[in-house]
Amino acid sequence: MITSLKILIISLSVLLLIHSCFEPYDNKDENFKPNLIVDAEISDTDTSHIIKISEAQKTDIQTFKGYSGAKVLLKSNENDELVFSETTTVGHYKYIGVLNDAKGYALEVQVNGKVVVTSPIQYFPESFMVDxxxxxxxxxxxxxxxxxxxxxxxxxxxxxxxxxxxxxxxxxxxxxxxxxxxxxxxxxxxxxxxxxxxxxxxxxxxxxxxxxxxxxxxxxxxxxxxxxxxxxxxxxxxxxxxxxxxxxxxxxxxxxxxxxxxxxxxxxxDLIPARISGNLTSSSGNVLGLFSLxxxxxxxxxxxxxxxxxxxxxxxxxxxxxxxxxxxxxxxxxxxxxxxxxxxxxxxx
Known part of the structure; x- marks a missing residue:
């Protein structure tokens, strides 16, 4: 009986020691600001456009999940707003329509009514056709x-x-x-x-x-x-x-x-086209990716x-x-x- 009790105490001690070696991932940490990942490429010919927003997990920068609940819009240089709607795929936001290629557009992402991601205004560049x-x-x-x-x-x-x-x-x-x-x-x-x-x-x-x-x-x-x-x-x-x-x-x-x-x-x-820093800025300072026309x-x-x-x-x-x-x-x-x-x-x- 005493021997069994000793084994139990030793086992519990080992488990506590192992647990103390790992820092638990607290998704509710008030100081935690996720790395937002934005993949926003808009073409002049497509009739529907998808902007993808995800976030990097705290413990592993290579682990991503779709970011839901954001308000995504493009603002033109003439003060028009094109609002994207979230699809059934978490983190995918869609707009149906062809953009006016004579206008310039800037990306804006809002969370809980606050602007968290912005881009400089972009214009459609010169085109190049392959024969x-x-x-x-x-x-x-x-x-x-x-x-x-x-x-x-x-x-x-x-x-x-x-x-x-x-x-x-x-x-x-x-x-x-x-x-x-x-x-x-x-x-x-x-x-x-x-x-x-x-x-x-x-x-x-x-x-x-x-x-x-x-x-x-x-x-x-x-x-x-x-x-x-x-x-x-x-x-x-x-x-x-x-x-x-x-x-x-x-x-x-x-x-x-x-x-x-x-x-x-x-x-x-090993890498998706939004895991490096581009032309986006964030109020939290943590944003990767690119907005391009x-x-x-x-x-x-x-x-x-x-x-x-x-x-x-x-x-x-x-x-x-x-x-x-x-x-x-x-x-x-x-x-x-x-x-x-x-x-x-x-x-x-």
């Missing part, structure tokens, strides 16, 4: 440390433009979207096979920035914006859409800084089977009547099991 996307395939041989050689085909996509002159310096970022086609197999006589469109599947995107200097003569631009291994995604139809976004110089510098951090981290999951245009390229450098690959679910994988992948009987898949065809297909 087309060009794809080409290259054969790559890589020698591994053990001496073996790894061989693969890489499909590259270049944004290309020809301009007679460039009157003002242009600052561009390319935002990439990929889609590939999945055709289900006949897995049941009672269920008709579907067609799915899978977005941004296993795509390792980079931060693609382009600075175009002033030029009084014709200028030809060709910049690689996306590369991908030639695999089953090219077996049916594969597309790349590039949103060409023009920024002012100050906001472009923000993206240059973000790119330098992103390139060091090596993973898009951008000119946006889009260009896309669809590659069908056999068009990637003349090389043909089998689709994920094979070709009915010729080759079908066995055992059948579950996605070939229910293609919506692919992450980011939908039955809705991209508007540009």
């Amino acid at each position: 087309s996307l060009r794809n080409y395939t290259e054969y790559v041989r890589t020698q591994k440390p053990n001496g073996s050689v790894f061989q693969e085909y890489i499909v590259n996509f270049n944004a290309e433009a020809r301009k007679p002159t460039i009157e003002k310096e242009v600052f561009v970022r390319f935002d990439i979207e990929t889609v590939f086609l999945v055709l289900e197999l006949i897995c049941s006589p009672f269920i008709s096979p579907k067609t799915c469109y899978v977005y941004n599947h296993r795509s390792n995107f980079e931060i693609n920035l382009l600075k175009v200097p002033v030029s009084t003569s014709e200028i030809n631009i060709s910049q690689k914006i996306f590369s991908k291994t030639l695999d089953y995604e090219f077996g049916g139809a594969f597309s790349v859409k590039a949103d060409v976004k023009s920024y002012n110089q100050e906001n472009f510098k923000y993206w240059q800084q973000y790119k330098s951090v992103f390139d060091q981290s090596g993973s898009v999951d 951008v000119r946006k245009s889009s260009v896309f390229k669809i590659i069908r089977r056999g068009e990637a450098g003349g090389r043909s690959v089998e689709p994920y679910c094979g070709t009915p009547g010729f080759y079908e994988p066995w055992p059948r992948p579950s996605e070939c009987c229910e293609c919506l099991r692919f992450a980011n898949s939908t039955l809705t065809k991209p508007y540009y297909w």
